[in-house]
Amino acid sequence: MDLGQAPTDYQHCRILAADDDEKICQLYTQIFQGGVESASESERMLEQLLGQEQLEVEQQEVFDSAVVNQGEDAVVRARAALAEGRPYSVAFLDMRMPPGMDGLETAKQLRALDDRIYIVFVTAYSDRSIDELDQTMEHGTLFLRKPFVKEEILQLARTLSRNWSKDRRLEDSVSRAEMEVVNSAMKAKDDFLASMSHELRTPLTAIIGNSEFLAESSLDDDQHELLRSIEVSSLGLLALINDILDLSKIESGKFSVDEIPYDLNEVIDEVGYVFAARAHEAGLKFQVDHPEFTNQLIGDGRRLSQVLINLLSNAMKFTAEGQVTLTVRADEEAGKIHFQVKDQGIGMPQETLSKLFKPFVQADATISGRFGGTGLGLHISWTLVELMGGKIHVESEEGKGSTFCVMLPLTVSELPVSTKRRRCFVTLDCYFSGKILVAEDAPELQSLERRVLKSMGLDVTIANNGREVVELALSEEFDLVLMDMQMPEMDGIEATEMLRSVGYEIPIIALTANVMQQHQDQFEAAGCSGFLAKPIDRHRLQEVLGGFLTSCTREQYLKEGHSIAAAEEKEATSNSFVDDE
Incomplete structure (x- = not known):
């Protein structure tokens, strides 16, 4: 429960008082609303005995206070104050308040709501001994006999509120320090998970993609069974990686859902x-x-x-x-x-x-x-x-x-809904025209990505790092850039920012194994036009390419002067990427 920020001035603290005697309630109201002038010398001595430094006190002190005549009403007020995030610091309670709860039961319920409230029992008669009250309440409890002096009430309100404020500031300081430790630990965990995800997804991309390419070749039944085993194991590992990342989001409170139209x-x-x-x-x-x-x-x-x-x-x-x-x-x-x-x-x-x-x-x-x-x-x-x-x-x-x-x-x-239902599989009769620049530092993925994109009819140029991407992008004409984000010499974010800073307007798609939300936010902020996670979902790959490049059928592809062999190569490899489920 949020108990609010500690006031910087004790007069901003809130005081609660409960007494069944209407005259005493009126007296409380007078005291807390400025009916007593500055502290006397005896009050200053009491303040010193309670361990407080002497402070200049303004005349006509006013406290934010509530005065009620039953314990039940005091509990209701305290609960409402907590809900507002502005709890009471001190409660002055009569011991006998017929026909409702007595002071001790009221104090117990107040402490159950907020263990930090100071309790002052103010009474002429009590059915409980002071020792019993002290043992029951354990801490933060004082006793004042009736009839009391007005200045005593004011001094206790001032002193205990000041104590309460200091305690709250100390707690806030400790809470901030603890939160910094927690945040540091959470960041370390997120960094580890992000690194783990990247390091596992990169080889999985090559394993899954190349296995499916190989499955399209002439193999006997035993070899196909071995490839199938590799594929199933790889997809199982990928699903586990995704589950671990999702669990991390749940634990950190970063798991979110959208409220947007969908079919x-x-x-x-x-x-x-x-x-x-x-x-x-x-x-x-x-x-x-x-x-x-x-x-x-x-x-x-x-x-x-x-x-x-x-x-x-x-x-x-x-x-x-x-x-x-x-x-x-x-x-x-x-x-x-x-x-x-x-x-x-x-x-x-x-x-x-x-x-x-x-x-x-x-x-x-x-x-x-x-x-x-x-x-x-x-x-x-x-x-x-x-x-x-x-x-x-x-x-x-x-x-x-x-x-x-x-x-x-x-x-x-x-x-x-769309009248043209999206097909749920990669169609063989789908080609793209255009020239793509691919930034990828892993040789095994360079080969795979070149093969897949060429099978879709595209011209592919490979850059080994971010610096090469910038040089090639500014010296040659491309229709699209697929940008790996974690590369040597210059990473994808820096390369994208550099290109955008000089007015480069060609679409740049983040193609990366860094899939956590903070990474996607960084890619977007750098100027990326879209995002593709590794291993690549074949539906998403076609969607992204179709959003920026011109697509065509096999017949149109051949009419544009491409060879039948190129079309056949595309057909043999069109199912190379798998769904990232």
Whole structure:
């Protein structure tokens, strides 16, 4: 709970008083609103005894105060003050306040709300001994007998408020120091994760891309099986890297979702296409049941896709035979949309369901050994659904399968869906014309990127570092620059900034293994026109190229004078990059 900033002047502290005697309440009001003049010599002596330095005190001191006649009212005022971030520093409490709570019970409840409030018991009679009160309240408690002198109340208010202010300033100082330590540790962790992601994604790009190129060549069944094993292992490692980065965002509070129009038809089509292929390979039946939406929805289509992919991956992992079904239903009257992923897999006992969405937890300790996985996917999905304002739950019976249900708010945009549905796979009949400058320092990735881009009909020039990029970009004509961001001599950010500073207007796309949000923000600030993560998603690659370059069909490509051999080379390698799921 935020208790606000410590006042710099003790007179800005807030005072609370409770007494069932109306005359004493009026006296409190008079004292706190300036009815007593400057401190007497006896008050200054008391101040010294309490360990306070002597300060010049203005006449007609005024405190921000509240005076009530029941303990319950005092607790209500204190709770409201905390909610405002302006808590009371001192409470003056009568011991007997019939018909409600006595002073001790009131003090207990005030301390339960805020352990730092000073308590002054002011009473002529008490059913409790001073020792009992002192032991019960433990600290920050004083006692004043009635009848009291007005100056005593004022002096205690002044002295205790000053103590309270000093304590708060000390706490603020300690909190800032602790926060600096925490922030430093978080930055070190983020830097480590960013470095780890980059160092792992770079070789994975070469492994995945070259494996799929090799798979298109003449190989026997055993060789194809070996390549398939490499591909599956590489994609599994990539998924783990993505999960670890997402978990880091969750822990640091940097996980966010968008509220923008998106085409749910496209999301479902793309997810369905991917898992139809997976189901076919696994010998499973896969069914998608959803209505056609005529308008786009408001939300985060990319994060929704991530949730559905996690749930469907989980369903297929634990289903050896049978069917996996994705069902979508919209309830416009209730403003809700429901997604259901149902499988006929191993199921789970009821006692394991409560811990299913916790990080690094699986329903059965033996599952990781039998099926693999880290237990992060469902926790990330749960977090995403919560961020999108929805709910997720699971129904399962051991031996009979599981059903995951996601409910999200349904907000319909005024924008219609595209009448031309985006295809969910890389088309062979898609070429681009243009000249591309690729900045890449890793030789194995230079070869891969050159081959993929040439297979799309593009002329490719390679630069080994940022300095070469700048020299080539300013001396030759290019239609697009693909810029790696972590290179020797001059990195991609510095190279991009240098080009933009001299008026270079050709699109520059960040092509990098640095995928954390702070990196993407840096690329955009430097002047990049877009972003592509390694390993490259083939759909995103075509989308980006299509946004800046002229596309054409195979027939048009040949009419422009390109050779049939070039077209055939493109067809043989068009599926080289894989989806970064």
